[in-house]
Amino acid sequence: MTNSGAATRLANGWDDAKAAGMSESEKLLYRSNLLGSDKRITNYGGGNTSAKVQERDPLTGETVEVLWVKGSGGDVGSIKMDGFATLYMDKLRALKGLYRGVEFEDEMVGYLPHCTWNLNPRAASIDTPLHAYVPKAHVDHMHPDAIIAIAASKNSRELTQEIFGDAIGWLPWKKPGYELGLWLEKFCQDNPDAKGVVLESHGLFTWADDAKDCYELTLEIIQKAMDWFEAKTAGVPAFGGAIHKSLDADARRAVAAKLMPAIRGMVSGKQHMVGHFDDQPAVLEFVNAKDMQPLAALGTSCPDHFLRTKIRPLVVAFDPVKNNIDEVLEGLPAQVAAYRDDYTAYYDRCKYDNSPALRDPNAVVYLVPGVGMITFAKDKATARISGEFYVNAINVMRGSSAVSEYCGLPEQEAFDIEYWLLEEAKLQRMPKPKSLAGRVALITGGAGGIGAATAHRYLSEGACVMLADINADALEEVRTGFAGQFGKDVVRAVDMNVTDEDAVAAAYAYASVEFGGVDIVVSNAGIASSAPVEQTTLALWNKNMDILSTGYFLVSREAFKVLRQQGIGGSVVFVASKNGLAASPNASAYCTAKASEIHLARCLALEGAEAGIRVNVVNPDAVLRGSKIWEGEWLEQRAGTYGTDKEGLEEMYRNRSMLKRSVLPEDIAEAAYFLASDASSKSTGNIINVDAGNVQAFTR
Structure with missing residues (x-):
C-alpha cells in the first residue's frame, strides 16, 4: 500500500521518562496525541x-x-484534557437494563449525560458504549x-x-452505536485471549490493561497489516495501471485555476x-488509473470517510492529452447537474418518513485525470480535511x-449514516457561521497598515485572505x-506588483487554486508623493498614475474575470483618499490619480451591477499609524507643506478634522468590512x- 523500505515503519514515540510522572488520564492524552500524529x-x-480510571x-x-x-467531535491528534468525556462505569453498565433493543438504540445516547462524572460538560460520543463494554482498562x-x-474487502x-x-x-458491519458496544463485549467474553477486532467496513479496535501496552499493540497490529500489503502487492500495478499521464x-x-472558480460558482x-487542490502522488496515481472510474463509483467504505466526502466523487471529463479545458468548462454545468440529480435520486430511494431534509446535493470531491483532486466545503479547513479523507479512501481502494475486491458501503447503510438523526442533531449544534464564512478576499497593499488591518477584520469574520504586496519581507x-x-x-500571500499584468493575473490564478476563487477584492496598494506642480516630473x-490608477484598473479587470466566471456576485472595495475629492x-x-480611482469605481459599479x-x-x-506610505519622503514633504515636524503632523491632522479625532487603520478596515459584507448588499x-x-x- 505504501512505498517499501524504512519509511513505511510506524515510529514508536512512547517516552518512558516522560510518561513516568503521569496519571492514567494523562497517559491517555499522551497516547492519543501520539496515535493521532x-x-x-x-x-x-x-x-x-x-481509559478506565480509578x-x-x-x-x-x-x-x-x-x-x-x-x-x-474531537480529534485524537490535537485533543487536550478537556476533550475527553468522563462517565461513571457503574452507571454505564446499568444502562443495559434500560436497553429496549436495536430498534431503539439511538435513545441510549440520551442517557449518557446521566452517567457524567464530575459535571464534565464535554458531550460523550456515539462510540462510548464500544469502549465502556470492552473489559480492558485501555482501548484504542x-x-x-x-x-x-482489509475491512473493505469482499473476503x-x-x-x-x-x-x-x-x-x-472480526465482526460484520454494524452502524456505530449501543448494539455494536454489546457485540464487542460478547466478542471479548467469547474470545478472552484476543487482542482486538477488525470491524467490517469500519476500522480497528485494540485493547490492553496498560496504556503503553495498548499503544504499542495498536502500532504492532497496524504495522503487521502494512507489511502484509507490501509483500502481497509488490510489483502489482495499482488500480489496473495508468491510462493517463499527468501534466x-x-x-x-x-x-485547476480555470476549473475551480467555475465549479465554485455552481x-x-x-x-x-471554499476549495482545495491536491495533486500529491497518491492522488495522481488514482486519477490516472484504468480502474479509477468504477472504483470511485462504488463510494467510500469507512463511515468517517463517507461523512466527509459524500457517497461518491464527481469525475471531471478532462483529457490530459487533448488538454480540452474549454470543452470541459462548457460541459461542466451538465456534469454538475447530473451529479445533483443522481444524489437527489439516492436520497429519495433511501429516505424515511422522519429523515432530515435533503442536504446540499453537490459533490465534495472532484477527480480530474492528469491533474489531481479538487474538494469544496464550507471552509478551507473542511475542504482540505475532506481531501485528506479521500486520500485515505484511495489508499484503502489501492x-x-x-x-x-473492494466493497463500498451498501447504499442504504451509507444513507443511514449520512442522514442519521443523531448526526443531524450534531450538525444542528454547530455554531452559526460568521458573517464572511466561505468568502475569499484578495487585498493589495496587504503588508501595510490599512491592508493588514482589513485582512485582520476579514479573517476575524471567517473569510480566507490572499495578501498581495510588493514588499516581500513585510508580506x-x-x-x-x-x-x-x-x-x-x-x-496566503503573493508577491505582486499591481502594474504588472502577468503578476496580477498570476495572483488571481493562485487565489483560485488555493481557495477556489475570490469574492472580495480590496484595492489598497498605494504610494504618495508631494511636490509643487512645476517640480513634478x-x-x-x-x-x-501607474500604481494608483492603472494598477487599480488591472486588479479590477482580473477580478471581474473571476467574479463573472463564478457568477455569484462579489464586492470590490477601493481604498482611495480624501484627496480624490478635496484638492491638496x-x-x-x-x-489626480486618486480622483481617477474614484471615477473608475463608478464606471465599474455600472458594469458590474447586472452580475451582482x-x-x-x-x-x-x-492615516499615519502603520502606514507604509508615511514611512518615507511623503511624511517629510507633508510636514514641510504644513510647516510642522513629523511628531506634530498627526496632531495637526487631528485638529484639522471636524471631529478632532485621529483616523486609524482599524477605522478604514471597518468601512472595508461593511462594504464587503451582506450588510451593504x-x-x-x-x-x-x-x-x-x-x-x-x-x-454632496
Whole structure:
C-alpha cells in the first residue's frame, strides 16, 4: 500500500521518562496525541481512545471507576484534557437494563449525560458504549488505511484470519452505536485471549490493561497489516495501471485555476464554498488509473470517510492529452447537474418518513485525470480535511482491490449514516457561521497598515485572505502573524506588483487554486508623493498614475474575470483618499490619480451591477499609524507643506478634522468590512469618507 523500505515503519514515540510522572488520564492524552500524529494510524477526527480510571467521587469521596473517552467531535491528534468525556462505569453498565433493543438504540445516547462524572460538560460520543463494554482498562479505536483496506474487502473475514490468526477477531458491519458496544463485549467474553477486532467496513479496535501496552499493540497490529500489503502487492500495478499521464506541475495548477472558480460558482448556491487542490502522488496515481472510474463509483467504505466526502466523487471529463479545458468548462454545468440529480435520486430511494431534509446535493470531491483532486466545503479547513479523507479512501481502494475486491458501503447503510438523526442533531449544534464564512478576499497593499488591518477584520469574520504586496519581507511577516493567529489554512500571500499584468493575473490564478476563487477584492496598494506642480516630473506623475490608477484598473479587470466566471456576485472595495475629492497643495499627481480611482469605481459599479458585483470606495485621510506610505519622503514633504515636524503632523491632522479625532487603520478596515459584507448588499457606486470630517470632501 505504501512505498517499501524504512519509511513505511510506524515510529514508536512512547517516552518512558516522560510518561513516568503521569496519571492514567494523562497517559491517555499522551497516547492519543501520539496515535493521532500519524495519518497512517488514523485520519483527522477519526477514531477514539479511552481509559478506565480509578477516580475520587466528588460527592461521596469514594473511589469509583470512571471511563475517560474522547468526546464528540474531537480529534485524537490535537485533543487536550478537556476533550475527553468522563462517565461513571457503574452507571454505564446499568444502562443495559434500560436497553429496549436495536430498534431503539439511538435513545441510549440520551442517557449518557446521566452517567457524567464530575459535571464534565464535554458531550460523550456515539462510540462510548464500544469502549465502556470492552473489559480492558485501555482501548484504542483507529482508522488505519491498511486495516480498512482489509475491512473493505469482499473476503475481509478470511483476510483478517490470514494476517492475524486468532489474535485479532472480526465482526460484520454494524452502524456505530449501543448494539455494536454489546457485540464487542460478547466478542471479548467469547474470545478472552484476543487482542482486538477488525470491524467490517469500519476500522480497528485494540485493547490492553496498560496504556503503553495498548499503544504499542495498536502500532504492532497496524504495522503487521502494512507489511502484509507490501509483500502481497509488490510489483502489482495499482488500480489496473495508468491510462493517463499527468501534466507537469505548473500545467496542473493552471487547469485547476480555470476549473475551480467555475465549479465554485455552481456549488455555492446555498452558501459560499471554499476549495482545495491536491495533486500529491497518491492522488495522481488514482486519477490516472484504468480502474479509477468504477472504483470511485462504488463510494467510500469507512463511515468517517463517507461523512466527509459524500457517497461518491464527481469525475471531471478532462483529457490530459487533448488538454480540452474549454470543452470541459462548457460541459461542466451538465456534469454538475447530473451529479445533483443522481444524489437527489439516492436520497429519495433511501429516505424515511422522519429523515432530515435533503442536504446540499453537490459533490465534495472532484477527480480530474492528469491533474489531481479538487474538494469544496464550507471552509478551507473542511475542504482540505475532506481531501485528506479521500486520500485515505484511495489508499484503502489501492490495497483492497489489489488483494481482493473492494466493497463500498451498501447504499442504504451509507444513507443511514449520512442522514442519521443523531448526526443531524450534531450538525444542528454547530455554531452559526460568521458573517464572511466561505468568502475569499484578495487585498493589495496587504503588508501595510490599512491592508493588514482589513485582512485582520476579514479573517476575524471567517473569510480566507490572499495578501498581495510588493514588499516581500513585510508580506511574509504579516502572513506568518495571521497564520499563527487564525490558522495556516485561511491565509496566503503573493508577491505582486499591481502594474504588472502577468503578476496580477498570476495572483488571481493562485487565489483560485488555493481557495477556489475570490469574492472580495480590496484595492489598497498605494504610494504618495508631494511636490509643487512645476517640480513634478513626468516620471513622478506617471508613477502615481501607474500604481494608483492603472494598477487599480488591472486588479479590477482580473477580478471581474473571476467574479463573472463564478457568477455569484462579489464586492470590490477601493481604498482611495480624501484627496480624490478635496484638492491638496503640492500633491497634484497624487490627488489626480486618486480622483481617477474614484471615477473608475463608478464606471465599474455600472458594469458590474447586472452580475451582482458591487464596487464601492473608502476615502481615508491622514492615516499615519502603520502606514507604509508615511514611512518615507511623503511624511517629510507633508510636514514641510504644513510647516510642522513629523511628531506634530498627526496632531495637526487631528485638529484639522471636524471631529478632532485621529483616523486609524482599524477605522478604514471597518468601512472595508461593511462594504464587503451582506450588510451593504444593496450598496454600489458609493463613497464612505473615513476622515474624521472634512467639509471639502463631502460628496454632496
